[in-house]
Amino acid sequence: MPHSITHDIISQIATRLEEAELNHKDLPKITDDFPDLTMADATAVNWEIRRRKLARGHKAIGMKMGFTSNAMRAQMGVSSPTYGTLYDHYRFENGATISFSELIHPRIEPELSFITHSELSGPDLSITDVLNATEAIVPSIEIVDSRFIDYKFDMVSNQADNSSSARFIVGPQQFSPDIIDAQAVTCQLERNGEIIDHGSGAEVMEHPAASVACLVAMLDEVGKTLPAGSFVMTGGMTRAAASAPGDHFVARFSGMGDVHFHFSQ
Numbered sequence: 228m229p230h231s232i233t234h235d236i237i238s239q240i241a242t243r244l245e246e247a248e249l250n251h252k253d254l255p256k257i258t259d260d261f262p263d264l265t266m267a268d269a270t271a272v273n274w275e276i277r278r279r280k281l282a283r284g285h286k287a288i289g290m291k292m293g294f295t296s297n298a299m300r301a302q303m304g305v306s307s308p309t310y311g312t313l314y315d316h317y318r319f320e321n322g323a324t325i326s327f328s329e330l331i332h333p334r335i336e337p338e339l340s341f342i343t344h345s346e347l348s349g350p351d352l353s354i355t356d357v358l359n360a361t362e363a364i365v366p367s368i369e370i371v372d373s374r375f376i377d378y379k380f381d382m383v384s385n386q387a388d389n390s391s392s393a394r395f396i397v398g399p400q401q402f403s404p405d406i407i408d409a410q411a412v413t414c415q416l417e418r419n420g421e422i423i424d425h426g427s428g429a430e431v432m433e434h435p436a437a438s439v440a441c442l443v444a445m446l447d448e449v450g451k452t453l454p455a456g457s458f459v460m461t462g463g464m465t466r467a468a469a470s471a472p473g474d475h476f477v478a479r480f481s482g483m484g485d486v487h488f489h490f491s492q
């Protein structure tokens with residue numbers, strides 16, 4: 228089947244989405260103007276945005292999976308996972324203060340992240356394959372920031388938008404997959420001292436390593452692999468929590484410590 232849209236349209240959509248991110252100005256979902264856009268087209272947009280960021284000197288340091296839990300898919304009306312690239316300038320250390328004004332309408336997701344020591348490739352890796360290639364599991368927080376008005380989007384628009392990726396905070400300590408059972412880890416999310424949600428690793432595709440395997444399968448569809456040394460965010464363990472300027476978030480992971488950050492006023 229011939230490709231449905233031209234490189235020129237891919238380029239136009241990439242420009243719209245990057246301008247929305249860089250100017251922190253939201254826009255209607257892409258499929259309002261391009262209703263025939265396919266997941267393959269959206270993936271091409273996603274990789275075009277990556278090409279532009281790398282050309283400007285940013286580094287790709289890993290990947291994120293989105294919509295890996297039933298709770299998150301139900302919250303957003305999305306039917307299957309999407310993925311995005313994590314860049315060096317999205318990364319913050321534990322306890323950081325993060326500028327709210329550089330974002331549109333950030334939401335908070337506690338996640339388990341995997342650091343790989345070997346390249347992963349292919350369409351059907353097992354949980355064991357992923358764990359055998361894992362150097363460490365790290366508690367973390369993703370800050371998503373859909374470039375779409377009121378988070379009104381569909382799966383295709385979200386995939387074009389790098390799966391809403393915006394910022395992430397890396398926890399204080401790394402753990403060997405031999406001593407941490409990612410599936411059994413639980414998490415409590417607090418906003419300004421109030422408990423707002425709970426979740427567990429089992430809510431991430433039954434096992435967070437399955438999310439990594441799913442990512443590798445999606446990369447395989449476009450002839451790509453997951454390089455050794457990747458930092459992979461496996462998906463939210465809770466629903467995504469709304470935020471406001473000045474908010475303080477803490478995610479408390481069982482047996483793995485706390486990850487926290489402040490938004491600036």
Ligand code: MG
Nearest residue numbers: 336369462463
């Ligand atoms: Mg996430």
